[in-house]
Amino acid sequence: xxxxxxxxxxxxxxxxKRPPVWFMRQAGRYLPEYRSIRAQAGSFLNLCYNxxxxxxxxxxxIERFHFDAAILxxxxxxxxxALGQDLSFVENEGPRLTPIANVGDLSRLRNGLDxxxxxxxxxxxKLVRERLPADVALIGFCGAPWTxxxxxxxxxxxxxxxxxxxxxxxxxxxxxxxxxVSASVDYLCHQIDAGAEAVQIFDSWAGELSPALFSRWxxxxxxxxxxxxxARHPLVxxxxxxxxxxxxxxxxxxxxxxxxxxxxxxDPVAVRSLLGKTVPLQGNxxxxxxxxxxxxxxxxxxHVLSAMSGGPHIFNLGHGIRxxxxxxxxEQAVRRIxxx
Amino acid sequence: xxxxxxxxxxxxxxxxKRPPVWFMRQAGRYLPEYRSIRAQAGSFLNLCYNxxxxxxxxxxxIERFHFDAAILxxxxxxxxxALGQDLSFVENEGPRLTPIANVGDLSRLRNGLDxxxxxxxxxxxKLVRERLPADVALIGFCGAPWTxxxxxxxxxxxxxxxxxxxxxxxxxxxxxxxxxVSASVDYLCHQIDAGAEAVQIFDSWAGELSPALFSRWxxxxxxxxxxxxxARHPLVxxxxxxxxxxxxxxxxxxxxxxxxxxxxxxDPVAVRSLLGKTVPLQGNxxxxxxxxxxxxxxxxxxHVLSAMSGGPHIFNLGHGIRxxxxxxxxEQAVRRIxxx
Numbered sequence: 001x002x003x004x005x006x007x008x009x010x011x012x013x014x015x016x017k018r019p020p021v022w023f024m025r026q027a028g029r030y031l032p033e034y035r036s037i038r039a040q041a042g043s044f045l046n047l048c049y050n051x052x053x054x055x056x057x058x059x060x061x062i063e064r065f066h067f068d069a070a071i072l073x074x075x076x077x078x079x080x081x082a083l084g085q086d087l088s089f090v091e092n093e094g095p096r097l098t099p100i101a102n103v104g105d106l107s108r109l110r111n112g113l114d115x116x117x118x119x120x121x122x123x124x125x126k127l128v129r130e131r132l133p134a135d136v137a138l139i140g141f142c143g144a145p146w147t148x149x150x151x152x153x154x155x156x157x158x159x160x161x162x163x164x165x166x167x168x169x170x171x172x173x174x175x176x177x178x179x180x181v182s183a184s185v186d187y188l189c190h191q192i193d194a195g196a197e198a199v200q201i202f203d204s205w206a207g208e209l210s211p212a213l214f215s216r217w218x219x220x221x222x223x224x225x226x227x228x229x230x231a232r233h234p235l236v237x238x239x240x241x242x243x244x245x246x247x248x249x250x251x252x253x254x255x256x257x258x259x260x261x262x263x264x265x266x267d268p269v270a271v272r273s274l275l276g277k278t279v280p281l282q283g284n285x286x287x288x289x290x291x292x293x294x295x296x297x298x299x300x301x302x303h304v305l306s307a308m309s310g311g312p313h314i315f316n317l318g319h320g321i322r323x324x325x326x327x328x329x330x331e332q333a334v335r336r337i338x339x340x
Numbered sequence: 341x342x343x344x345x346x347x348x349x350x351x352x353x354x355x356x357k358r359p360p361v362w363f364m365r366q367a368g369r370y371l372p373e374y375r376s377i378r379a380q381a382g383s384f385l386n387l388c389y390n391x392x393x394x395x396x397x398x399x400x401x402i403e404r405f406h407f408d409a410a411i412l413x414x415x416x417x418x419x420x421x422a423l424g425q426d427l428s429f430v431e432n433e434g435p436r437l438t439p440i441a442n443v444g445d446l447s448r449l450r451n452g453l454d455x456x457x458x459x460x461x462x463x464x465x466k467l468v469r470e471r472l473p474a475d476v477a478l479i480g481f482c483g484a485p486w487t488x489x490x491x492x493x494x495x496x497x498x499x500x501x502x503x504x505x506x507x508x509x510x511x512x513x514x515x516x517x518x519x520x521v522s523a524s525v526d527y528l529c530h531q532i533d534a535g536a537e538a539v540q541i542f543d544s545w546a547g548e549l550s551p552a553l554f555s556r557w558x559x560x561x562x563x564x565x566x567x568x569x570x571a572r573h574p575l576v577x578x579x580x581x582x583x584x585x586x587x588x589x590x591x592x593x594x595x596x597x598x599x600x601x602x603x604x605x606x607d608p609v610a611v612r613s614l615l616g617k618t619v620p621l622q623g624n625x626x627x628x629x630x631x632x633x634x635x636x637x638x639x640x641x642x643h644v645l646s647a648m649s650g651g652p653h654i655f656n657l658g659h660g661i662r663x664x665x666x667x668x669x670x671e672q673a674v675r676r677i678x679x680x
Contacts, residue, residue, distance in 0.1 A: 160628055160662075167640075207584075210626055210658075211607040212643060244547075246587025247606045267551040274612045276487040286550055288500055292507040300507075303552065318550075322500075 007069045007137040010280050010312045011198055011237035011259055019305070019313040020068035021337045022139075023330070025320030026061040027073045030327065033060050044089045045081075048074050055127035056065070062136055064327075065334050069137045069198075070128055072191065072278045074121050076143025076202055079183050080152050082113040098258025099155035102165065103172035106179065113183055121187075122194040129195030140196030142187050143223040144203030144242070145180035152176070159205050166217060173217075181221050185228030192233045200239040200261070201225060207244015207263075215251050218242055223255060239282060243319070249274040268307040280312035287317050293329040324329045347409045350652045351538055351577035351599055352618050358548040359645070359653040360408035361677045362479075363670070365660030366401040367413045370667065373400050375479060383406040384429045385421075388414050389460045393468035402476055404667075405674050408539075409477045410468055412531065414461050416483025416542055419523050420492050440494035442505065445511030446519065453523055461527075462534040469535030480536030482527050483580070484543030485561040487519035491518070499545050513557075521561050525568030532573045540579040540601070541565060547584015547603075555591050558582055563595060579622060583659070589614040604658025608647040620652035625673070627657050635667040641676045 006020035028034055035058050041047035047054060058073040077095055081087040085108070086098040100106065129138050142148075145161075153176075154161035166173040188199045206218040219242075226238050242259030245252055249271055252260065259280035262271055268281055275281075289300035304315065315337050321330075346360035368374055377397050381387035387394060398413040417435050421427040425448070426438040440446065469478050481489075486502075493516075494501035506513040528539045546558040559582075566578050581601030585592055589611055589666055592600065599620035602611055615621075629640035644655065655677050661670075 067401075152394060163626075163628050164632060167626075167629060167636045168634075208605050210604050210624075214605075242357065244584075244605070247589070247610065249587070250607075250610060258453075264550050265548050265554075265584070267590075272588065284550075286503075286507075288503050296507045337426060 004285070005068070005135055005137040005197070007139075007314060008197060008237070010314050011239070011298040013278060013280065013312055015312050018338055019308070019315040021315040021334060022069035022071065023061075023317050023321050024071075026065075026067060026071065027057045028321060029320060029323035030325040030330075031060055031064070033057075033064075044075070046088070048078060049117065050250045051120050051123035051127055054121075055131065058124065058128045059131060062133065065330055066133075067136070067334070068305065069139050070132055071139040071200070072121070072125055072128065072141060072196065073119075074124070074141070076123060076141075076148055077151055078117065079113070079142060079148060079180065079187055080109075082110075082117040082187075083179070083183060084114065085107065085152060094157055095151055097155045097161040098153060099161070100152045100176065101161070103175060106175055109179060113186060118187060118190065122190050125191050125194035125196055137197045138195055138320075139198050139200055139239075140188060140191030141200045141202060142184045142225075144206065144218060144240075145177045145184065146199050147203050147205045147223075148180055149173075149176055150205050156230040159208065163209075163213075166213065170216075177217065177221050177340070181224045181228070184225045188225070188229050189232050192229070192236050194235050196236075198237045198239060198258075199229065201242060201257075203240070203242040203245075206242035207246075211248050211251060214245060218245070219251055219255055222257070228259065239314075246271060257313065261316065262318070266318075268304070269310070272308075272310050277311040280314060281308060282314040282316045283308075284316070284318035287319050287322050287325070290317065290325050290329050290333060291322060293326060295331065297329060298333060298336055301333060305337070345408070345475055345477040345537070347479075347654060348379060348493075348577070348667040350654050351579070354653055355652050358678050359648070359655040361655040361674060362411065363401075363408035363657050363661050364411075366405075366407060366411065367397045368661060369663035370661060370665040370670075371400055371404070373404075377428055384415070385427065388418060389457065391460050391463035391467055392463075394464040395471065397664065398464065398468045399471060401504035402473065405670055406473075407476070407674070409479050410472055411479040411540070412461070412465055412468065412481060412536065414464070414481070416481075416488055417491055418457065418461060419453070419482060419488060419527055420449075421511045422450075422457040422527075423494060423519070423523060424448065424450040424454065434497055435491055439501070440492045440516065441501070443509065443515060446515055449519060453526060453566035458527060458530065459529060462530050465531050465536055477537045478535055479538050479540055480528060480531030481540040481542060482524045482565075484541050484558060484580075485517045485524065485548065485565075486549070486557045487543050487545045488520055489513075489516055490545050499548065499677065503553075506553065510556075515625045516556065517561050521564045521568070524565045528565070528569050529572050532569070532576050536576075538579060538598075539569065540581060541597075543580070543582040543585075547586075551588050551591060554582075554585065554588050558624075559584070559591055562597070565676060566595075566597065581622070586611060599652075599654065601656065602658070606658075608644070609650070612648075612650050617651040620654060621648055622654040622656045623648075624656070624658035627659050627662050627665070630657065630665050630669050631662060632675060633666060633672065637669060637672060638676055641673060645677070
């Protein structure tokens with residue numbers, strides 16, 4: 001008999017005495033072993049596309065902290081890159097893409113994902129799964145169409161270009177979103193084929209939209225992705241992380257995701273009472289509490305554990321871990337969460 | 341008999357057939373007449389501290405669009421500046437201050453506000469009030485302690501420095517917040533003495549805090565400011581604008597402000613149902629809809645009017661107006677809101 005992985009048990013609806021734990025961006029710059037591999041790879045994109053090195057950095061935080069889940073090391077912008085959009089990362093600034101600024105620009109995108117690119121990601125998934133401890137689950141991921149589109153349309157971090165397109169030409173913008181829905185279904189299904197046991201859809205910029213636009217451009221496309229994934233993999237759980245959408249919980253309840261990630265600013269008690277006690281919630285320790293450490297960190301963890309105690313819970317941060325996080329604070333947090 | 345000003349009627353609890361309207365940052369760079377005065381002043385701070393010119397730019401949008409309220413032209417960082425902190429504005433980047441990084445740095449602040457600085461602001465209020473049409477209300481304002489502290493502690497836009505201080509040394513951070521509460525009460529009361537008929541407290545960065553920190557660092561200080569203002573001016577309404585706090589509405593209901601501003605991302609129907617139908621709500625048209633114009637703008641206005649129709653409503657944007665907003669779209673919006 002195979003012992004069930006705690007993360008998958010919670011995604012299946014179980015409430016565990018001690019929640020499974022993983023941290024968003026757990027493979028990252030706060031780890032010296034990550035910085036070493038990153039330097040070896042030369043560039044961030046080289047690292048994403050090198051299965052051996054990407055698998056190694058995916059596994060680093062598991063080896064060091066024994067998290068309950070590994071999350072594929074990749075980037076949400078690999079999908080537009082595999083659709084043929086130029087992509088580079090400027091050190092300390094962020095991504096640069098040649099903007100897809102209007103419906104005419106859509107002709108510059110390929111119809112399907114470039115297998116030379118995404119194939120390397122699937123290979124990373126395969127390598128990680130082979131090397132993962134038996135009780136650790138592997139999470140694949142993609143960006144939600146809205147969030148990915150904000151980068152594609154502006155070529156960088158300015159979210160207003162995508163929103164203006166969506167407001168001025170909703171039918172044209174829907175064509176871009178539809179392309180991303182199809183590509184994301186294909187991308188996630190291949191990750192699952194390669195060994196991912198759950199997938200997360202990151203909608204980092206969902207929180208800024210008005211309720212009507214959130215419903216149309218965040219909820220509907222993510223529902224469509226889930227439907228496509230479930231058609232081929234009905235038993236693989238999908239975690240949705242519509243960051244900052246806590247004020248729109250009534251719309252969120254229509255999403256039907258297997259679990260919902262919530263950010264630091266949101267109130268787990270309120271979200272739980274609106275979504276019901278059976279939906280697993282993931283989150284929501286403040287990444288800054290992890291930097292502060294000491295009693296501040298212990299108190300913040302106790303607060304999250306208590307607020308989340310009414311139902312299935314996966315312990316996580318509310319945002320990604322920051323590069324200036326002391327490693328010993330991560331160790332302290334994991335001990336505390338596990339009650340060691 | 342004096343005809344009541346529509347804005348004050350709504351702040352007193354009236355539901356009008358057509359809501360009064362003003363726009364955050366209505367005096368700003370989208371207006372050529374503003375850019376002309378701004379160039380004449382030389383710098384943004386010079387403009388803030390020149391009562392004649394500041395009064396003129398405060399009145400420009402009233403003359404052009406006949407808004408129902410003028411809001412004092414000033415900046416939330418004039419309070420730290422009047423407390424003795426260095427302040428400058430770097431073109432296209434934002435404010436620069438010498439950080440107050442810990443409790444020891446508090447000794448660098450004055451005990452009271454520098455009257456040479458704030459006195460000019462009160463003079464602006466006086467000039468505007470004298471020149472304002474009879475049916476237009478004058479709104480004074482300050483930043484909420486939390487938001488002002490984020491700039492004071494980091495010296496710029498990085499909010500994590502203040503949050504880390506608050507997490508690591510809450511007692512020390514409370515001393516900074518208390519200084520800001522006292523200074524803000526004094527500042528708002530003097531604005532009211534000079535002619536402001538309502539005041540708004542802008543808490544632009546309230547939305548990012550966890551519920552517990554939001555309660556302690558946003559709600560409590562703003563309550564303390566309101567208490568101080570009401571002790572001297574019991575009848576002057578206070579509008580609170582805790583931007584992005586929509587997921588924490590249950591805490592917001594404890595605030596007891598005379599009106600609540602809500603941003604674009606929040607759902608007026610949900611906020612109304614949680615706060616009750618008697619609290620006036622202000623907001624929340626997307627500033628990007630104002631850039632889009634046309635039918636998109638008409639539809640967005642109809643949506644806001646409908647969502648807000650269950651109680652007292654002041655029509656406003658969800659964030660400040662953007663510099664690239666076409667003037668004719670503002671004209672279109674005001675016509676539409678008034679049903680002309």
